[in-house]
Amino acid sequence: MGRADERVVAAVRKVLEGQRERSTGTLVRLRRRVGWLLEEEYGPGVVALPPSSTFNRLVHAVADGQGLLGTAAQRRWHVSRPAPPFTPTVALRPGELVMLDSTPLDVLAVLDDGVTGRVELSIALDVATRSICAAVLRPVGTTSVDAAMLLAQMMVPTAMRPGGTRRCRCSGRSSPTSG
Numbered sequence: 001m002g003r004a005d006e007r008v009v010a011a012v013r014k015v016l017e018g019q020r021e022r023s024t025g026t027l028v029r030l031r032r033r034v035g036w037l038l039e040e041e042y043g044p045g046v047v048a049l050p051p052s053s054t055f056n057r058l059v060h061a062v063a064d065g066q067g068l069l070g071t072a073a074q075r076r077w078h079v080s081r082p083a084p085p086f087t088p089t090v091a092l093r094p095g096e097l098v099m100l101d102s103t104p105l106d107v108l109a110v111l112d113d114g115v116t117g118r119v120e121l122s123i124a125l126d127v128a129t130r131s132i133c134a135a136v137l138r139p140v141g142t143t144s145v146d147a148a149m150l151l152a153q154m155m156v157p158t159a160m161r162p163g164g165t166r167r168c169r170c171s172g173r174s175s176p177t178s179g
Contacts, residue, residue: 008034008047028091100147100150104140135153
């Protein structure tokens with residue numbers, strides 16, 4: 001915590017943790033308890049407490065975001081809170097992290113059997129480049145087969161699939177794929 005004595009910081013943490021279930025106290029009481037703890041562990045006068053304003057800033061820096069200050073009810077609420085469901089992830093290289101998602105579309109399409117119905121779009125999205133790697137459009141009700149199709153589309157480019165077309169870069173003409 002900056003230039004603060006690590007022994008003081010450790011004592012502040014220990015006293016704050018010890019009073020988590022107790023009634024709300026004051027910073028004066030906290031300072032007194034930290035002083036007693038330091039005297040008990042290191043002897044009288046060995047570790048000096050910082051001035052009151054510095055001590056108060058240190059307490060707020062140590063307790064910030066940990067639910068160690070506030071009323072007893074606030075401290076209990078903070079302790080009983082579950083861990084957040086999502087953690088931020090960072091992808092720096094293409095293909096490092098690919099997310100799969102499905103969403104129903106608000107369109108009617110003519111299905112294979114000639115009946116009109118709603119469809120669902122499943123995509124594979126590269127997080128680093130924010131580009132769509134593969135997509136599958138199916139009648140509502142995505143299954144694991146659709147996820148396998150996404151993976152297959154990502155692994156084998158369209159031009160390399162049987163029945164796909166290859167483009168010659170030098171002439172710009174298409175030719176059928178040979179087996």
